[in-house]
Structures are given as structure tokens and as C-alpha cells.
Amino acid sequence: MEIFLIDKIVLIVAVFGITLLFALYSTYAERKVAAFIQDRLGPNRAGAFGLLQPLADGVKFFLKEEFIPKHADKALFILGPSVSMTTALMTSAVIPWGNSLELFDRVISLQITDLNIGILYVFAVVSIGVYGIMIGGWASNNKFSLLGALRASSQMISYEIAMGLSIIALIMTTGTLSIGEIVQQQNAPILGISGASWNIIYQPLGFLIFLICAFAECNRTPFDLPESENELVGGYHTEYSSMKLGFFLFAEYTNMFISAAIMSSLYFGGYNFPFMDQLGLPHNLVTIMGTIFLFAKIVLFIFLFMWVRWTLPRFRYDQLMRMGWKMLIPLALINIIITGLLIIVLK
Amino acid sequence: MHSLSNRSKVVVNKEMTLKEKMYLPAIFGGMMITIKHFFKRKPTIQYPEQKREFSKVYRGRHILKRDEQGRENCTACGLCAVACPAEAISIVAAERKKGEEHLYREEKYAKTYEINMLRCIFCGLCEEACPKDAVYLTEELAPANFDRSNFIFGKDKLVQPIGTSAHPKTYKPYKK
Numbered sequence: 176m177e178i179f180l181i182d183k184i185v186l187i188v189a190v191f192g193i194t195l196l197f198a199l200y201s202t203y204a205e206r207k208v209a210a211f212i213q214d215r216l217g218p219n220r221a222g223a224f225g226l227l228q229p230l231a232d233g234v235k236f237f238l239k240e241e242f243i244p245k246h247a248d249k250a251l252f253i254l255g256p257s258v259s260m261t262t263a264l265m266t267s268a269v270i271p272w273g274n275s276l277e278l279f280d281r282v283i284s285l286q287i288t289d290l291n292i293g294i295l296y297v298f299a300v301v302s303i304g305v306y307g308i309m310i311g312g313w314a315s316n317n318k319f320s321l322l323g324a325l326r327a328s329s330q331m332i333s334y335e336i337a338m339g340l341s342i343i344a345l346i347m348t349t350g351t352l353s354i355g356e357i358v359q360q361q362n363a364p365i366l367g368i369s370g371a372s373w374n375i376i377y378q379p380l381g382f383l384i385f386l387i388c389a390f391a392e393c394n395r396t397p398f399d400l401p402e403s404e405n406e407l408v409g410g411y412h413t414e415y416s417s418m419k420l421g422f423f424l425f426a427e428y429t430n431m432f433i434s435a436a437i438m439s440s441l442y443f444g445g446y447n448f449p450f451m452d453q454l455g456l457p458h459n460l461v462t463i464m465g466t467i468f469l470f471a472k473i474v475l476f477i478f479l480f481m482w483v484r485w486t487l488p489r490f491r492y493d494q495l496m497r498m499g500w501k502m503l504i505p506l507a508l509i510n511i512i513i514t515g516l517l518i519i520v521l522k
Numbered sequence: 523m524h525s526l527s528n529r530s531k532v533v534v535n536k537e538m539t540l541k542e543k544m545y546l547p548a549i550f551g552g553m554m555i556t557i558k559h560f561f562k563r564k565p566t567i568q569y570p571e572q573k574r575e576f577s578k579v580y581r582g583r584h585i586l587k588r589d590e591q592g593r594e595n596c597t598a599c600g601l602c603a604v605a606c607p608a609e610a611i612s613i614v615a616a617e618r619k620k621g622e623e624h625l626y627r628e629e630k631y632a633k634t635y636e637i638n639m640l641r642c643i644f645c646g647l648c649e650e651a652c653p654k655d656a657v658y659l660t661e662e663l664a665p666a667n668f669d670r671s672n673f674i675f676g677k678d679k680l681v682q683p684i685g686t687s688a689h690p691k692t693y694k695p696y697k698k
Contacts, residue, residue: 211559211560211561212556212557212559212560213559214559214562215564215566216564216568482553482556482560483549483553485556486549486552486553486555486556487552
């Protein structure tokens with residue numbers, strides 16, 4: 176039992192650290208990608224290639240004046256970013272970061288916990304994430320913050336429906352709610368290639384809907400209306416400063432990392448990679464390679480997030496709502512029907 | 523109305539086609555454009571380490587020339603001040619005394635020669651007007667300052683230091 180606990184604690188600390196590291200360097204990557212797309216070089220003064228820039232930014236966040244507006248609700252004002260950050264970090268618990276390692280005559284799973292309702296857990300935690308933004312916007316006692324918070328919450332609600340519906344079609348094909356099992360199933364051979372039966376092959380439309388909704392859930396462009404800086408100053412974080420602002424921004428990047436991980440796990444085979452069982456390599460090595468592949472997929476998704484951000488302008492609010500309710504939800508429903516019909520026909 | 527450039531487009535508020543409504547083809551097209559820029563060579567010049575070459579005809583801050591023997595060329599004729607469209611130049615002339623022949627080339631010289639760098643538009647007309655090869659515009663930028671009075675450059679800042687290259691056409695004192 177103690178050994179089990181030690182395993183889990185080590186894993187939790189590792190995942191926590193890696194998540195934060197990724198969020199930290201996402202800020203750097205974002206600036207670099209933005210710069211490169213705009214024919215600039217981006218930060219390159221702090222350290223080699225500007226690699227120490229995130230540390231400098233972090234130090235700056237800590238040293239900035241901590242300011243709480245006079246009319247703000249102090250308790251809620253502090254609670255807002257805390258909720259955002261906590262929920263952003265909680266989701267990583269159910270993501271399988273790798274298969275399993277055989278160490279000291281024991282099998283250690285690289286998933287912190289394989290909840291049998293893992294997907295529901297993810298959705299529940301992500302939904303709580305809106306509260307952080309909502310509370311922060313409300314507590315600021317500022318009309319711009321409140322508008323940003325309102326936009327965030329209504330946008331999240333609209334897109335969570337389509338996201339949930341696209342996941343239902345996926346669950347229909349996999350028959351399980353556990354993310355660990357869903358990833359395991361994608362190891363099945365297809366056309367003689369092991370580890371390649373990724374769900375994207377069975378659910379292309381579902382993935383597309385999920386991807387679009389993930390953009391909306393992360394408040395990324397073209398759906399970054401909650402913080403649209405040219406109409407709402409800064410949206411829900413207008414009144415925030417110092418590390419509390421840092422928490423909000425950090426939560427956004429953590430969310431991006433987590434949703435990239437979830438998309439890789441649900442649709443792109445997670446830690447599975449083609450020919451993984453046919454290489455004849457020892458199990459531990461394959462597991463480590465799988466983890467590396469998972470992180471490669473995550474990095475690609477994060478790059479996609481940034482690529483889209485620096486390509487597209489922001490949607491108008493009515494366009495956003497029309498797209499969510501009139502396009503994505505019907506499409507997701509059609510996807511469910513088609514999936515159901517195909518399951519009946521093929522079985 | 524007839525268009526002069528032939529590039530104007532009439533704005534119509536027409537219904538979007540299905541392809542446009544799906545957004546995705548347009549988004550994909552846009553992403554292809556941005557990824558092309560992602561891999562492009564960046565035109566950035568890393569300023570303190572790299573410096574952009576000035577054009578050969580660049581007109582920077584002024585210099586008052588000396589001749590080969592180190593005598594000031596300027597005779598305070600005032601043609602530069604007359605030519606100056608910004609009226610930035612003011613000159614007080616003085617007569618050369620006995621024993622000053624090694625300082626000034628001709629009998630008359632500029633006792634004060636001031637250029638107001640806040641007024642100057644660096645058009646180079648003073649250089650064009652000067653009959654004595656005295657005033658030239660170099661490649662140096664007029665430096666910034668906190669005080670307006672420091673922008674009035676007197677002879678202390680303008681006259682060419684003794685011992686530097688004398689030829690006015692090739693004289694680029696601030697180039698490394």
C-alpha cells in the first residue's frame with residue numbers, strides 16, 4: 176500500500192511539474208510562433224534563443240504590485256484565479272501519460288488514476304473552470320470584467336453541449352467512459368499495423384467538432400471574446416495584476432496543454448504509435464517511446480492552437496452563438512445518428 | 523464613379539455560400555498563408571550588434587569643414603542660412619585678426635555658427651548652397667537629449683575635429 180502511494184505521489188508531482196513546465200514554455204512558444212508568423216524573430220535576448228524569457232516573465236509577475244480594487248469583493252477576487260488554476264491542473268489526473276513500466280518486479284501504470292468515468296470527470300472539472308472566470312469577473316465590480324465573464328460563461332455553456340455530443344458519438348464506438356481503456360483500444364492493429372487504429376479514423380467529424388469546441392473552451396482565438404482586448408480592455412482579468420493575473424493567464428495555457436493531451440488521447444491514439452508492438456523492443460522502452468510520441472502529439476496540437484490564433488480574427492458574438500447552436504450542435508447530433516446507424520449496420 | 527486605380531470593389535451584402543458558411547476552407551487557406559510566413563527568412567536586423575547600412579546620400583547631422591591645413595573653410599557668407607527653408611541656421615560673422623591665419627582660411631569667419639537641430643529638416647540645401655565647401659551633412663544621427671537648449675548646436679559641436687580626414691566628399695567621420 177505504501178509503495179503504491181509512493182508511486183502515485185511521484186507520478187502526481189511529475190505530471191504537475193510537466194504541466195507547469197509546458198504552460199510556462201507555451202507562453203514562450205506563443206510569442207515565438209506569433210513572431211515567426213508575422214515575419215519577426217520574437218524574444219531572443221534572455222538566454223540562448225530567449226529560452227529564459229518565461230522565467231523573467233515569472234519573476235516580473237511576482238514582483239509587480241498586488242492591487243485589489245477598492246470596491247471589489249476581496250474574498251471572491253482572490254478565489255477567482257485560484258479556481259481557474261486549480262481546475263486547470265485537476266484534469267491531468269485521468270490522462271494516461273504512458274502505458275506501464277515494469278520496475279522492481281512491479282507494474283506501474285503511468286496514469287494517475289483510471290477512473291471508469293474519466294470523460295465525465297474531465298467535463299465536470301472543465302465546467303467548474305468557468306466559475307473561476309465568472310467569479311473573477313463578478314468580483315472585480317467592473318462592467319468590462321462582468322461583460323467578459325458573462326461572455327465566457329455563455330460561450331462555455333453553448334460549446335460544452337456540442338463538445339459533449341461529439342464525445343457521445345465517440346463513446347458509442349468505444350463503449351467505455353474510461354480514458355485509459357479508450358487509449359488501450361486504439362492499440363488494436365489496423366491493416367496489420369499495430370497501435371494505429373486511432374479514433375480519428377472512425378470519428379473524423381466528431382473530432383472536428385471537438386477541436387472547434389476545444390478552441391472555444393480554452394478561450395483561444397477565434398473564440399477569445401471573454402478577453403477581447405480591443406472592446407473589453409482585458410475582459411474578466413481587467414482588474415487583475417501581479418500573480419493573480421499570472422494565474423489566469425497560466426490557467427489558459429494549462430487548459431490548452433490539457434485539451435491537447437485529451438485530444439491526442441481520445442482521437443489520436445494517446446501513447447500508441449504505429450508498429451509499436453511489431454518492433455520487438457522491450458516493454459519499458461516501448462512505453463517510454465509511447466510517452467514521447469504522446470508529447471509530440473501534444474506539442475503539435477499546441478502548435479495548431481497557436482497557428483490558428485495568429486491566423487484568424489475574432490468572431491463576432493452573434494456569429495459565435497449562431498455557430499455554436501445552429502451549426503455545431505445539429506452537426507454533432509447528425510454525427511451521433513450516423514455513428515449509430517453504422518454501428519447497427521456493421522455489427 | 524469611375525475608379526482611378528481599377529482596384530476598388532463594390533461592397534455587396536450578399537448571402538454567404540455554403541462553402542463560405544462552413545468557414546473551414548477559408549480558415550485553411552489563411553493557415554497556409556501564415557505557415558508560409560512562418561518559414562520565411564526574417565528581415566529583422568539585430569540592432570546593437572548589427573547596424574543597417576546608411577544610404578550613400580544619407581543626410582545626418584552637420585559638420586563644418588576644415589581645409590588641408592586645418593583652417594576653417596566657412597567665411598560666414600550666410601548663403602546656407604538664406605537657403606535653409608527651416609531657418610535653422612544663424613551666423614555671426616567676424617573679421618580675421620593678424621596671427622589667426624592658421625585658424626581661418628579667409629579674412630572673414632563665423633564667430634558663432636548655430637544650427638537648431640529641432641528646426642532642421644535635414645534637407646541638405648545648406649550643403650548645396652555653400653560656395654566654400656564648408657558645411658556638409660554626415661552619416662551621424664543628431665543625438666537625443668532631455669533639454670531643448672542642447673539641440674542648438676554651436677561651433678563646438680559642428681566644426682570638424684583637427685587631424686581628421688580633410689577631403690569633404692569622402693569625409694565620413696562617424697563611420698566605423
